[in-house]
Amino acid sequence: MVEMIDSRFPGWKHYSSSVLEGRILLLWKKVFVQVIVLEETKQYAYCCVKMVGQEVAFCATFVYGLNFIEERKELWQGLAGLKFPVKPWILLGDINLVFCSDDRNGGQPVSRAEMEDSKRWLALHLADLLMNSGSRFTWTNNQDGKAHSRIDHVLKNENWLDNFPNTTAYFHWETVSDHSSYLALFNIPNEKILGPAGFGSGFIPSELNESTISLVPKNDSPSKAIDYRHIACCTTLYKYISRLLCSRISGLAARNEDFWFHPMCKSLGIVSLYFIDDLILFCKGNRQLVRVLKYALISFSKVTGLNANVSKSQVFYGGVHLDEKAAILQDIQFQESEFPLKCLGVLMRPAK
Numbered sequence: 001m002v003e004m005i006d007s008r009f010p011g012w013k014h015y016s017s018s019v020l021e022g023r024i025l026l027l028w029k030k031v032f033v034q035v036i037v038l039e040e041t042k043q044y045a046y047c048c049v050k051m052v053g054q055e056v057a058f059c060a061t062f063v064y065g066l067n068f069i070e071e072r073k074e075l076w077q078g079l080a081g082l083k084f085p086v087k088p089w090i091l092l093g094d095i096n097l098v099f100c101s102d103d104r105n106g107g108q109p110v111s112r113a114e115m116e117d118s119k120r121w122l123a124l125h126l127a128d129l130l131m132n133s134g135s136r137f138t139w140t141n142n143q144d145g146k147a148h149s150r151i152d153h154v155l156k157n158e159n160w161l162d163n164f165p166n167t168t169a170y171f172h173w174e175t176v177s178d179h180s181s182y183l184a185l186f187n188i189p190n191e192k193i194l195g196p197a198g199f200g201s202g203f204i205p206s207e208l209n210e211s212t213i214s215l216v217p218k219n220d221s222p223s224k225a226i227d228y229r230h231i232a233c234c235t236t237l238y239k240y241i242s243r244l245l246c247s248r249i250s251g252l253a254a255r256n257e258d259f260w261f262h263p264m265c266k267s268l269g270i271v272s273l274y275f276i277d278d279l280i281l282f283c284k285g286n287r288q289l290v291r292v293l294k295y296a297l298i299s300f301s302k303v304t305g306l307n308a309n310v311s312k313s314q315v316f317y318g319g320v321h322l323d324e325k326a327a328i329l330q331d332i333q334f335q336e337s338e339f340p341l342k343c344l345g346v347l348m349r350p351a352k
Contacts, residue, residue, distance in 0.1 A: 020045060023064045024093075039082070042066075043075040044093070048085055056163045057086045063093030069113060072097065076121045087159035091127055092169070094139075094152050099129070105137065107147030127155040134171035226311055285320035290328050310334065316341055 005014050005027070015026040019040045026045060028035050032052050039046040043065055050057040061079065065072050072095075079091070097118055101110040122128065137148035154169035161167070215222075216229040253259040283289040301307045314337040317325055329336060341348050 015045070024062055026062060038085070039078075041074070041078055043072070044078065046082060056088060058088035058090065058160065058163070059084050059086055061089070061091040061093075063091060063095050065094060065096035067096060069117065073117060076117050080121060080124060080126065087157075088163045089127065089157045090130070090154065090160055090167075091156070092152075092154040096151050098149055098151060099153065103137075103150040105148045106145065107141065107149075127157045130154040130156045130167060130169045132169040132171060138171055285317060285324060285328070287324070287327050287331060290332055294332055314341070 005012065009027065011029060011031065012027055013030045013035070014028075015035070015037055016022060016024065017040060019042060021042050023042060024045050026035065026037075026047070034050040034052075036048045037045055038048055038059075044061050044063045046061045047059070048057060049060050059082075061082070063075070065075055075095075095118075097114060098104050098110055099115065099118055099122075104110050132154065137150050138152035139149045141147045152171070156167065218227055218229060222228055281293050283293055297308050310333055313334045315329065315332065315334045316337055316339060320328075325336070
């Protein structure tokens with residue numbers, strides 16, 4: 001066997017012994033993992049594992065349980081008496097039993113005697129089942145009148161989750177074997193695993209995948225969403241991203257023959273829409289001219305899709321009769337304000 005493994009798996013190490021009776025074979029790639037076997041019986045191999053690049057070592061128990069309940073009593077006694085040189089511990093393998101009645105479908109129903117020893121061991125709180133996904137059952141009898149069971153399990157202790165909180169067990173569908181193969185997937189430092197481009201998944205800071213939305217109030221007692229400043233005013237990252245996207249898209253749009261401005265925008269002669277955000281319009285203080293301005297705003301809205309924000313728009317009067325003021329306010333639905341006014345945050349004087 002040694003010659004076969006060395007020829008088929010160069011760069012790998014293996015372990016088996018007469019105690020294991022050939023029932024368990026451990027294989028690992030020596031440049032990535034260091035494995036020390038601490039204890040072995042014919043039902044399990046108990047190891048200390050240190051992965052390259054990981055500060056924390058862990059204990060691992062690889063199990064192949066015997067078929068009968070009485071034979072498995074030795075397994076539970078041995079697992080209960082393990083000594084841990086390091087605290088994180090994971091246990092995995094073909095334990096050859098079910099932990100609950102739902103772990104079997106077809107065949108003989110699950111008896112209480114089958115689960116008695118395992119329930120007693122779980123009550124010691126040494127470990128519990130690891131979160132898993134994939135195939136619900138891990139073994140089939142491959143015969144007529146099929147029976148399916150979950151007899152392969154992965155368990156861990158609390159210290160394992162403290163050091164590897166994102167660990168999950170994934171069970172593949174059984175193919176050539178009557179058992180499902182499975183993987184224990186846990187978090188490895190991002191910079192240790194390189195992608196196709198030569199960079200690890202930790203190359204880009206995780207902070208770029210996070211958003212912090214700070215609501216900046218415009219007044220002392222905000223009660224509505226409009227009482228807060230624009231979210232775009234509260235961060236700088238997205239401003240850079242939006243400008244980058246605009247510069248890239250504008251170059252692509254210029255080369256695309258199907259892209260063009262709306263025909264109604266062709267002769268407007270607008271220098272920049274940036275100035276539309278804060279706009280001051282002047283006219284004589286009578287209803288007829290105010291209606292002309294109102295019509296102009298409505299026409300502009302139909303062409304561009306931009307609407308004047310009534311709650312933020314204000315009217316300033318100078319020498320207008322009270323009755324005329326009331327009629328204008330009723331017509332235009334803007335708020336009346338007093339001088340001095342501000343434009344783009346700059347205080348403006350009525351004499352200028």
